[in-house]
Amino acid sequence: MSFADKSLACIDCGASFTFTAGEQEFHASKGFTQEPRRCPSCRRARKAQQGGGAAAADSRPPRQLYDAVCASCGKIAKVPFEPTTGRPVYCSDCFQSQPRGLTSSGGRSAPREPRSGGGLGSWGDFEPMERGGGRGGRGWNDRKGGKGRRW
Secondary structure (H helix, E strand, C coil), X not given: CCCCCEEXXXXXXXXXXXXXXXXXXXXXXXXXXXXXXXXXXXXXXXXXXXXXXXXXXXXXXXXXXXXXXXXXXXXXXXXXXCCCCCCXXXXXXXXXXXXCCCCCCCCCCCCCCCCCCCCCCCHHHCCCCCCCCCCXXXXXXXXXXXXXXXX
């Protein structure tokens, strides 16, 4: 389909504005069937009045930043949270060089190894359950009473 620039009149201020071929193509690709009724400046003003659009983001208060000393290099870093004692804070350069994944303070850094020696709890004793748990077709939570226990 071929598009050509159109001159439209704004319903709010009455000014003439151009509905370009590119805008028409965009509207068609999004499935919009009606032409815009407001000029770009009236659209911006209406969005700002309703609390949406870029105008709302501009009216947001600036983010509170706190000073902290980098635990790795000792430089002063600006961070968006209030640092607490006992927790390391890194500047952006040192943070980027930190390994990703779980650490000793937040969990395991390596996969858990099975216990050795057989016996209860070793992975060698693990046998996959049949569908339904092998107990008359009931699974963990299918028991009457809904306690989730099988014994």
